Amino acid sequence: MRVAFYGSSLVSAYWNGAATYYRGLLRALASRGYEITFYEPDVYDRQKHRDIDPPAWCKVVVYEGSVPALKRAAAQAAGADIVVKASGVGFEDDLLLKEVMAAARPTALKIFWDVDAPATLAILRALPDHPLRRALSSLDLVLTYGGGDPVVRSYRAIGARECIPVYNALDPQTHHPVAPDPRFAADLAFLGNRLPDREARVQDFFLEPASKLPDRRLLLGGAGWHDKPLPGSVTYIGHVPTADHNAFNTTPKAVLNISRASMAENGFSPATRVFEAAGAGACLITDAWEGIELFLKPGEEVLVARDGRDVADLMCSLSAVDAKQIGQRALSRVLGEHTYSHRAADVDRIFRRRVQNPEAAE
Template sequence: MSAFDYVFLGLSITSSWGNGHATTYRGLVRELAARGHRVLFLERDLDFYAANRDMPEPPYCTTRLYRSLEELRSAYAREVRDADLVVVGSYVPEGIEVGRWATRTARGAVAFYDIDTPVTLARLARGEEEYLTPSLIPEFDLYLSFTGGPTLRVLEKRWGAKRAEALHCSVDPGLYAPDPDAGVRWDMGYLGTYSDDRQPTLERLLLEPARRWRQGRFHVAGPQYPDAIRWPANVGREIHLAPREHRAYYNAQRFTLNVTRRDMIEAGFSPSVRLFEAAACAVPIVSDEWPGLETFFVPGEEILVARSTEESLAILQGMGEEQRRRIGERARDRVLAEHTAAHRAETVERLTREILDARARTTSATA
């Protein structure tokens, strides 16, 4: 197997503060390196992340920070030109210009990695062009999407993507695993940044159950929650948890809650990284309902779906310990079989080879 040269232009790999991109890139890049590939990660040096870097020098790739578009162009044109695959991520600062430059400079293939596909497409439909434009999509050889299902065909048919493939989030089983020595502190916990569209579900499935079940213990971890929120007395709070603390957090819960963004629900087939992290810890997940959920976990056997306060409380108060453990263990088995970072690296490697081989055949045919 030949080794490939990859260049990633992503939002961040050095800081997980306030974003879900860093953990995704870390797992993917680490596994690509483990398979013998060379990876350069180029990250815009933003003050917000500079003050909150929990991995300033990832050990499995070369990481370089740049302060401006001009510096990126002048300092890294050769690396982008010579890479086998350049990957431009969503939410990259000045991402439109970065994407244009990458597609014009690279001699190899160029992919767009959309970690926010439903949000991206909703914005494009409204005419908002923050990091991607409709005219730029067909310039990429590959559109990698966190969202699968029908959205992939929408990307190709409506938006002109040459090839759209699902590259869902994943989990590192070396970092996320059951801890038999962990003491259970909460009946239900939730890990997630505040958002207007998720808050009603959090209210329905966690906060209102906490109000009705005063003996229950609950916890919410995540930043940006408004001061106006009235937290029940039996709901603990933590503003930020670094990724290294996530395993302990999940293992301290009897059940963990998954809440999905509105755009993700509408698109369907959009699992969150928290879903796979919790499952890898064998912690039973209580989730809201969204299209495609059953393609990742079997409802009732590997995951629990709650649509109301009453259903959430019924799970928390009525499920026996043996059944609870069995659901968590089944979810872990499913994740280890299908949704690790190693699985995603294999997909990227396969797609790289297919695209480069197709290019070589086209070149030979026209020579």
């Protein structure tokens, strides 16, 4: 089956947290015989910061960030059996949804794929006349990056025919254990861009505990933190390219996951970094959120912190041996249950059932 997928970027992870998700899932679908074309706009300097070449398993079409170019790209949806418009494309999202779905054949499966459901739903609740909200009833399906039952119920309540979560996962070809790299030597490391929806939680879960751990080495990676006051125990290293993520996760004693506020409040929303870290065999400490046990077992495969004090206490009691064992158990769990091959098998069933019977529901 031919898939036309309109998203933020496949070839660049620059200010594009969905890149890992797209790459892992679409590569796994391609291995199942799907012919995929990924359409992405040339915006936010992403094309200047490509971290992969266009892959053999997916055709990538980059279009200029202009309305005429958008319309030309959207028209190509007419040749697909499955048409996907993702959230957060980054250029004229509402117009893109309208143009893509108008171009799609009547028999095509029409999908909105939300890679930030809590944020999207907050907007849709506040704006009953939002173009996406008006379009929901005409779409066959909403797929989401996560969110569990709360997101499913919310989407159904505002008009979606059906909503199914497709969670993040591990791509073992991309994220795996590697040799330690001295550049990333640390007791605790956190990697994440500076975002309004995350900054207060980074302060609480990383910077505050860092101030209580003056004799430890803490590492902060990600864009935008250059002018943020940091405790003396924290070293800021800026943007970390995707190619270095394995070493960043493998080298420190432990790595920290801090969910954005909306994701933490909703629950059931593991970040891609959770699976990247587990796939590298890292000892992961995550902020607490509902549903973590569906993916990793607290206390055995992941350490869970309710606040910054918990983070500091965990770091004071965590031995190198225990950290290694936690990381190995996490790696075994995600390889056995949470790879993109597992997710693609689920998506394949969803697609095929609906292409054969558009009225089908899970």
